[in-house]
Amino acid sequence: GDSVTQMEGPVTLSEEAFLTINCTYTATGYPSLFWYVQYPGEGLQLLLKATKADDKGSNKGFEATYRKETTSFHLEKGSVQVSDSAVYFCALARYGNKLVFGAGTILRVKS
Amino acid sequence: NAGVTQTPKFQVLKTGQSMTLQCAQDMNHNSMYWYRQDPGMGLRLIYYSASEGTTDKGEVPNGYNVSRSTTEDFPLRLELAAPSQTSVYFCASSEGSRGGNSPLHFGNGTRLTVT
Numbered sequence: 001g002d003s004v005t006q007m008e009g010p011v012t013l014s015e016e017a018f019l020t021i022n023c024t025y026t027a028t029g030y031p032s033l034f035w036y037v038q039y040p041g042e043g044l045q046l047l048l049k050a051t052k053a054d055d056k057g058s059n060k061g062f063e064a065t066y067r068k069e070t071t072s073f074h075l076e077k078g079s080v081q082v083s084d085s086a087v088y089f090c091a092l093a094r095y096g097n098k099l100v101f102g103a104g105t106i107l108r109v110k111s
Numbered sequence: 112n113a114g115v116t117q118t119p120k121f122q123v124l125k126t127g128q129s130m131t132l133q134c135a136q137d138m139n140h141n142s143m144y145w146y147r148q149d150p151g152m153g154l155r156l157i158y159y160s161a162s163e164g165t166t167d168k169g170e171v172p173n174g175y176n177v178s179r180s181t182t183e184d185f186p187l188r189l190e191l192a193a194p195s196q197t198s199v200y201f202c203a204s205s206e207g208s209r210g211g212n213s214p215l216h217f218g219n220g221t222r223l224t225v226t
Contacts, residue, residue, distance in 0.1 A: 049214065097142055097207055100167075103153040
């Protein structure tokens with residue numbers, strides 16, 4: 001079945017450091033791919049998405065590129081801030097807009 | 112702009128008790144979802160509704176029931192609570208029921224503990 005694998009956390013970075021969170025997927029066909037972010041005490045909210053191969057999603061300085069060859073959708077940000085501390089979820093969408101989520105990666109940014 | 116509202120925020124149940132987690136959305140979305148979030152496992156789909164009057168099982172439906180009698184509401188029922196149902200429950204909604212391009216809008220969750 002479909003699945004999403006994310007790098008384990010927590011990831012701890014200093015402010016202004018470069019961020020990469022790895023995400024790979026297993027699926028039939030070419031699903032849409034998403035990154036969701038969950039801030040403490042809140043529900044998940046969409047960070048960015050890509051709907052076809054080679055698409056780049058971007059938002060708030062975060063980027064991720066849909067790589068069909070490597071079945072990956074890694075999340076990157078050039079300079080993280082303390083306010084980026086959250087849990088990040090990679091997900092793919094199946095028919096009916098049902099999402100399959102990865103386990104989540106905790107990001108902690110220190111000032 | 113309320114979005115997706117879940118109640119209660121916290122709940123403690125004893126094994127064997129029953130309860131209903133409430134979910135309401137005011138965005139006129141067709142699709143609604145219930146997920147549970149467990150450490151190290153991400154979110155897993157419990158039940159799904161593509162539109163008013165329809166429901167479908169997700170990945171982990173056992174021990175739960177749902178109904179969709181209105182567009183706005185999608186309650187999740189636990190009939191005989193078990194400790195394995197201790198989790199954080201999220202309700203979500205989205206515009207479309209086909210394809211994968213409509214973002215999900217999540218509520219803030221209900222933290223349920225079954226002792």
